[in-house]
Amino acid sequence: MSRRAPGTPSFEELSSSPKLGLGLRTQIVLALSVAFVASFTLLGVATVRITDRAGGIERERAAEASARVLASALDGLAEERSRNAPILAQALLEDGSVAGVEVAWPGIEADAWGLVGHRPSAVAPMARGGEVRVHLRPTTGGRPGSDLLLLYVAFTGGAILLLAYVALTHLIVRPLSALTASSERLAAGRSHVEVPVGGAAEVARLAVSFNRMAAQLRAEQSALEARLGELQATTSELESAQDQLVRSERLASVGRLSAGVAHEIGNPLAAILGLIELARDEELPADERAEFMARIQNETERINRIIRDLLDFSRRGQDADQAEGAARESSDVAEAVADAASLIAPQKDLGRVTIERRVADGLPRVQGAADSLVQIVLNLLLNAADAIDGEGTILIEVSRHPDDDDRVRVMVSDTGPGIDPAILPNLFEPFVTSKPAGEGTGLGLAVTLALVERLRGTITAENDPEGGARFVVDLPAEPGTA
Ligand SMILES: Nc1ncnc2c1ncn2[C@@H]1O[C@H](COP(=O)(O)OP(=O)(O)O)[C@@H](O)[C@H]1O
Ligand SMILES: [Mg+2]
Structure with missing residues (x-):
């Protein structure tokens, strides 16, 4: 109501005509x-x-x-x-x-x-x-x-x-x-203003048109009020629709998650059941039986891995108190990066993969527990090592955010083939993987995203035009250390 074109006098200015x-x-x-x-x-x-x-x-x-x-x-x-x-x-x-x-x-x-x-x-x-x-x-x-x-x-x-x-x-x-x-x-x-019609014809006509104008104003005002009511109703309808959408989206993701779990666990379970059936044969030579047992163990380990990853992923929904507790701690990014690099070395055949670290001087500590930070970097390093599949380099750069002094940036890039564009839009969703069954669960990046969000940071993935993938993690610095 109070919106006025610039230069238009206000009601107060108009009503206080100075020279009468x-x-x-x-x-x-x-x-x-x-x-x-x-x-x-x-x-x-x-x-x-x-x-x-x-x-x-x-x-x-x-x-x-x-x-x-x-x-x-x-x-x-x-x-x-x-x-x-x-x-x-x-x-x-x-x-x-x-x-x-x-x-x-x-x-x-x-x-x-x-x-x-x-x-x-x-x-x-x-x-x-x-x-x-x-x-x-x-x-x-x-x-x-x-x-x-x-x-x-x-x-x-x-x-x-x-x-x-x-x-x-x-x-x-x-x-x-x-x-x-x-x-x-x-x-x-x-709004309810009416003048008695009387006096000279011109004045009476003025009164009539004034009354008409007042009535019109009244009508317009009540129309506006009605419109406002409609708008309010529409807004609340929209809000409830949005609520419903969020709820059904949540249900859909639960559905997707269960389907993924069923598929991921179902395959090894079916294999295990088949292998047990075969191993029951009394006349089976001992070496074959031993091989079946080894395969059963492999499949069981796969199920175990999937369940562990799922448990990690489900921590995303942990209560806020714990997340806050983690956020109250602080950790040194350079140390976490060094820990992750040393952890990965014995885990993978990294004979031909070089891990390079570039850490800027005088970086602030970041909010959150060190093990979360190590887990984040480890997941990115494991994926990069998987992607390189042979000879290549993984570069870890730690620096200040270019536009925000209160953030620390961790960038992990590799010389691999880059991320499959088909999965790039859904990369951080659970069970999105390009790896064959048994090698990847598609839970690594979903877990990573959950951890980054718990540290109140952001993560993005892109392909370098010159080849290879690049993951950028921005984390807020601990207040007072920036
Ligand atoms: N550094 C990388 N280079 C290329 N692709 C990658 C890289 N990191 C992740 N990806 C792709 O993202 C997918 C999902 O990764 P992730 O969530 O860790 O699940 P998983 O590793 O179990 O497949 C991988 O299957 C792979 O296709
Ligand atoms: Mg992975």
């Missing part, structure tokens, strides 16, 4: 506030401007009407007009919006009541010359209409903001938070 911006809610509120403030400020300013302008026009019209009324009233009064003008002007002044009234008589100075400025708000001509000027009070603050409007704008803006906030929270923010929480749970390894 503002939350969705805050961002939405900020954006909406900016948008509403901008648009409603513009709207408010425009509305105030428009109402101001409308109010101004109305005031101007009212001032014009007042001026015209006064002018026509003064026209109607004819000669009396200058006497009555103050009364009429005063009446106009009573209207709160009029600040001052001027009446300009033709030819003489103008009369003025109230406050008059440079520019009148309205001017009306009189029929007999002169004009009436009306001055309005300047508008001071207090625009109740626009204040109301601003209040309305602020209230509406706030309400829309609140509404938008609630709607967005409901449609987007809350479903998205649920989705985020669920995907975090999924990423943390929880």
Whole structure:
């Protein structure tokens, strides 16, 4: 599960995103506030401007009407007009919006009541010359209409903001938070994760596909688990099959061994039985009887040899304690080689076989008892002597392993005809022999292999391309002496 392509960030790296911006809610509120403030400020300013302008026009019209009324009233009064003008002007002044009234008589100075400025708000001509000027009070603050409007704008803006906030929270923010929480749970390894489908269509679709993805993940996970279970079952089946194979292999080798024993012992036994039958003949000449007896003895010795070899071979299965005991001893390889060479000399007709020894200096002792080591070398020497069958040389080389300082190598090579390729693959199995019955049991190399393995070493056999056989035995050095 934890296998990742190089360069792919881990879950921890992915989940701790270092720079997170503002939350969705805050961002939405900020954006909406900016948008509403901008648009409603513009709207408010425009509305105030428009109402101001409308109010101004109305005031101007009212001032014009007042001026015209006064002018026509003064026209109607004819000669009396200058006497009555103050009364009429005063009446106009009573209207709160009029600040001052001027009446300009033709030819003489103008009369003025109230406050008059440079520019009148309205001017009306009189029929007999002169004009009436009306001055309005300047508008001071207090625009109740626009204040109301601003209040309305602020209230509406706030309400829309609140509404938008609630709607967005409901449609987007809350479903998205649920989705985020669920995907975090999924990423943390929880398999049963489901988000409620809701909110805006896009968000709801996202939730649906998230649920589908989670379900698929769940399905894949359980498929994987099922596969794992199958694999485990297969593995245990394989293991039991292997056990069975080992058992049947062991049975087969027991069978092979018994067949070999039966054959090896059966032949001399049959010969012995035949010879005894012949020797029973009372009229048999004494010298013939003596010859039969000698042959019976020969065959019996052969059986004896086979049984001894078999006993040696069966030591392969000895209990581990004894093997360990042997391994705890140590022995000098050069000495063992010398012993084996001296043992073989009287045993065989070695008149024309030269045994050469090359032993390197300063070799470590090897693990194991010396007699095992002597037996190993002796078996190899006997085989080599058998193979040479005439004139030849056996070379025993003892050296350090070329690649491993903690091992000693014993190499036995000869100038014989080499190992028969037909038996080379099974050379170390019991009863594999190329020798005629009575000469070889085929147990020598099997015993040798068992001894080498008891010393925790290895043995290999090969044919030298230049002729002759070569056996290489590698043995572990005694710890601390290498
Ligand atoms: N040095 C050798 N040169 C050629 N063949 C050999 C040599 N050593 C062993 N062999 C072959 O291996 C066979 C098995 O040897 P071994 O297990 O000692 O049984 P045996 O000597 O009783 O035949 C021999 O019969 C022989 O064919
Ligand atoms: Mg042999």
